[in-house]
Every structure is written in C-alpha cells, then in structure tokens.
Amino acid sequence: MRDISTTNEIRRRNRARVLEHLIVDGGSTRMELAEACGLSAASATNMVQDLLAAGLVREDGLVPSGAGRPRSFVQAESDAAYFVGADVGESEVTLGLYDLTLRLRDVVQIGASSTSTSPGVIADELSRGLAELERRNIDAWARVRGIGLALPGIVDTNNGSASMLYAQSIGWPPVAISALLPNQGIHVVADNGAKAFARAELRCGAIKGQPDAESAVVVLLGRGVGMGILEHGRIVRGLSSSAGEFGHMKVVVDGPQCSCGARGCLEALVGSDAIAARWYERGGASFDSARECIAHLVRHAADDPLAAEVLDDTVRYLTTGLSNVVNMINPGLCVIGGWLGSELMAARAPQIEAGTKSLALAHPGEQVRVLTSRLGGEAIALGGALIALEQYLETLGEPAPHSASHVPTTSIGADMRSLRSL
Ligand SMILES: [Zn+2]
Structure with a gap:
C-alpha cells in the first residue's frame, strides 16, 4: 500500500504535469488533459480542481462534445504567476517578463557592455534591469515566482547549494550564481545560454x-x-x-x-x-x-x-x-x-x-x-523564463524549503500556500 507521502508526491507531480500542458500546449478539456498527461478522467478532473482552487487555471467556456454534454475548456490563468528570463548576451543583458502562459509582457535591455567585462559589471546590469522591470510592472511583480538566468559558460547545478558558472572562454574566474544576482527576494535559477535556448525551441519553437x-x-x-x-x-x-x-x-x-x-x-x-x-x-x-x-x-x-x-x-x-x-x-x-x-x-x-x-x-x-530557428531576438530570455517555470513546477505544492539553495530567498505566493493546504 502506498504511504501518504508517496500519494501526495504523485498528486503533486500530476498537478504540475497538467499545469505544464495547459501552459505549453494551450487550453484543453479535462478529457483531452487526461489523454495528453496519461491520467484517468477522474484523476485529471481532480488535478484541475486543485489548480482551480489555487487560482492557477480558469474555466473558459464550453466546447461541443458530440451527443454528450458540452465540456468546459480549461486554461492557465495568465496573470496568476510571472517569470523573468534574463539573457546575458554578447553585447547586452536582455530581461523579459513572461506571464504564466509564456506571453512576453515587457522587455528591458541594459547596456552595451560585453561578456568580456567582469562578473561584477554583469551583476550590476542584471540588478538594474530587474529594478527597471519591477518599476514598470509593479502590480505583476508580487506574483513573480522565479528568475531564470541564461549565462555564457558552463553552469554546474549539481552541487545544489553552490551552483557555479565556469565561463573560461570569456576569461572569467568561476563565479557563484548567487553573486550575480543577490538579495532579490525571488527564486533565482540559472543555466547555460544554449541550454536555455534549447528549452525555448523545445517548448515554443x-x-x-x-x-x-x-x-x-x-x-x-x-x-x-x-x-x-x-x-x-x-x-x-x-x-x-x-x-x-x-x-x-x-x-x-x-x-x-x-x-x-x-x-x-x-x-x-x-x-x-x-x-x-x-x-x-x-x-x-x-x-x-x-x-x-x-x-x-x-x-x-x-x-x-x-x-x-x-x-x-x-x-x-x-x-x-x-x-x-x-x-x-x-x-x-x-x-x-x-x-x-x-x-x-x-x-x-x-x-x-x-x-x-x-x-x-x-x-x-x-x-x-x-x-x-524561427524564435526572435528574445528566444534566450524566453529560455531563461522556462528554466524558472520548470523550477516552479518542480516545487509546486511542496512543503516550504528549510533553507534556500543558491537562492537568496524564496517568495511563497498565495498559489503555493493554497496547494500546500490541499
Ligand atoms: Zn575552445
């Protein structure tokens, strides 16, 4: 017999899978969700119920269903959560603000600096870019659930608490990711720029x-x-x-x-x-x-x-x-x-x-x-936002972490609290 923690973990993963499908592939009926996510109809209905209660999805009209009753259409609630993707590029830092349906809501480009400058310069540009995005999107900012950095170099995340950037080819010494974006009060994750770009091509390209x-x-x-x-x-x-x-x-x-x-x-x-x-x-x-x-x-x-x-x-x-x-x-x-x-x-x-x-x-x-590739100039920033989204889905409904990893602090939104109480 499964113990409660295993059952909760399965439920948590299924919930994340349903939400991911609604984000990446668009709205669906419960029946379509069950098929796409490999769930029973009853299980898909339960997952949608959890996500509705957390305010992460909404029902949006009815679609005909042959001779049967019309079925309601479920969509991700675009304003329920936001993610920032940051592309540390060759000549500038680009930061995009994406909603829960991965629509680009705002973009800021900072500086004509190049990645051959020091990590301190890039850290300063990232902080300035985030401050500008926050200033322009003050209502959405309370619902930013993660920041994903797409960086030039190898991002070794295997050490968990000490994620490091090894950017040998641009002459940087190894840099702790936490040094690039300290004290944001929002979960920060990072990966190599090409790996972020690959995520964007996979999910949206x-x-x-x-x-x-x-x-x-x-x-x-x-x-x-x-x-x-x-x-x-x-x-x-x-x-x-x-x-x-x-x-x-x-x-x-x-x-x-x-x-x-x-x-x-x-x-x-x-x-x-x-x-x-x-x-x-x-x-x-x-x-x-x-x-x-x-x-x-x-x-x-x-x-x-x-x-x-x-x-x-x-x-x-x-x-x-x-x-x-x-x-x-x-x-x-x-x-x-x-x-x-x-x-x-x-x-x-x-x-x-x-x-x-x-x-x-x-x-x-x-x-x-x-x-x-048919994705435009913000493709790598989108990949950064996808890293943050992946992390969010991984932890959706998990108990609060006892300690932050390389993350300065983790803000816990209403959606997370709601799912935790389920
Ligand atoms: Zn080489």
Whole structure:
C-alpha cells in the first residue's frame, strides 16, 4: 500500500504535469488533459480542481462534445504567476517578463557592455534591469515566482547549494550564481545560454510538436558557439553540466587559437569574430563590427566571389562539426539559431544540411533534418523564463524549503500556500 507521502508526491507531480500542458500546449478539456498527461478522467478532473482552487487555471467556456454534454475548456490563468528570463548576451543583458502562459509582457535591455567585462559589471546590469522591470510592472511583480538566468559558460547545478558558472572562454574566474544576482527576494535559477535556448525551441519553437523530436540538438551561433542536446524532452547535462560544449569541439589539429586557450576549436573557425577575421585576411573591406561584416557577406553571397568563398569555408567547418555531432548523438532534428545562425541559414541552409548529411555516417546522416530557428531576438530570455517555470513546477505544492539553495530567498505566493493546504 502506498504511504501518504508517496500519494501526495504523485498528486503533486500530476498537478504540475497538467499545469505544464495547459501552459505549453494551450487550453484543453479535462478529457483531452487526461489523454495528453496519461491520467484517468477522474484523476485529471481532480488535478484541475486543485489548480482551480489555487487560482492557477480558469474555466473558459464550453466546447461541443458530440451527443454528450458540452465540456468546459480549461486554461492557465495568465496573470496568476510571472517569470523573468534574463539573457546575458554578447553585447547586452536582455530581461523579459513572461506571464504564466509564456506571453512576453515587457522587455528591458541594459547596456552595451560585453561578456568580456567582469562578473561584477554583469551583476550590476542584471540588478538594474530587474529594478527597471519591477518599476514598470509593479502590480505583476508580487506574483513573480522565479528568475531564470541564461549565462555564457558552463553552469554546474549539481552541487545544489553552490551552483557555479565556469565561463573560461570569456576569461572569467568561476563565479557563484548567487553573486550575480543577490538579495532579490525571488527564486533565482540559472543555466547555460544554449541550454536555455534549447528549452525555448523545445517548448515554443521549431521542435515543438515534431514527430522526430525525441532526440534533437539546438545550435546557438554568435560570437560564441553553443549547443543544447535534448533526449526525450530533457537537456543532456553530463557529469557537471558541460555536455554540449560544441564550440570547443576540435576540428583542426593545431588550428587557430580559441578563446578557451586550446587550438582548432570550432568556435575559433565559425564564431562571428573568426568569420570576420577570415574575410579581412583575404583582403575584404573593413566594417565596424563582426556583425556588420557578416551581414555584408550574406547580402553579397551571390554577387561577390570573396564573400561566397568566406561563407563556403565557414560552412565546411560548421558541417564538419555538425557531422561529428550527428555521428555521436544521432539526432532527428538539428535546429540552428542565434543571430549568426540565422544569417548563415539565410545564405546557405541547403548546403549546411547537405554537407552535414554527406560528412556523417550514412544511416544517421539520412535521418537528421536541419531547421532554422524561427524564435526572435528574445528566444534566450524566453529560455531563461522556462528554466524558472520548470523550477516552479518542480516545487509546486511542496512543503516550504528549510533553507534556500543558491537562492537568496524564496517568495511563497498565495498559489503555493493554497496547494500546500490541499
Ligand atoms: Zn575552445
């Protein structure tokens, strides 16, 4: 016989699963929820009842049901909870405020600082961005249930109470996550930016609803090169969360120096600075930034032989790296995004897919599809909000923690208290 704690835990998990389905896949009838979440009709009805009592969902009209009674339609209550996703990017920090249905309600961008500045500068920008979001959304702020940071580097969460950021390639020493955003009074969680981006593609982007999404990789291309590996809807992390460090895959023995200190890394060949350097080495015209340079290459790929050559060489290195990933991981989908990924796919998508397939072993090469991310500029911030949402769903209805982890403090909202009393 199950003891009470096991029964409560199962109920808690089922409740979280039902709420997650309503958030990510939209409103449903109780019958649809039961089928989608693998629950009995009675159990789905009970879970919806719990969530209605907690104010996290609402009934919204009736839908016809053949000859039977019309069924009521259940939706997540958008204003019941909010999440902040923060993208610590190459040139700015972007913070998005998302409601419980993952709709972007406000966005703040801070600074022209780069990630090569110190952790203290980034901590200051994060604090300023949050203060601005709070000032502009004072009513919603009391219902912010989590902040998710998407960071440049390896975020090792395995130590629990001492989550650390290892951002070797931008020259930072190891940094405690708690040092980046102290004293917010809101639960703070963090992960690597590419892993956050992969969550966004899985829940809201190119992978959502795809039949071959069981195994997928999401590539983030910009100045840095990252990857999130997905297996059965979960991020593959490895022993200390560094799985997916695609940018530091070695593709040329004794190749160009990488920012990590090694030679021949993919990032030193297809990162935006490396592409611009290739253009300049071959006598290309000068631009104010690598981003402007690459926009020029893409715009003139058809009429400038040098631009075409630089892009073709970039594609050869990128597809070499991707084919290694295909052989190692055997993904069904490979999604390419980030500002540089979007540019390269705009100019060379057929070559990137064909090159990846032809360099990989025949069987996994035939299976993989290469897609372009369609999420916009806030995709990584959305991924940050999804990290915070995942954490919220994990703890929904749990007893209050005895002590905070790396989290400064945890605010306990009315919804949590209500579920605890169930
Ligand atoms: Zn490297």
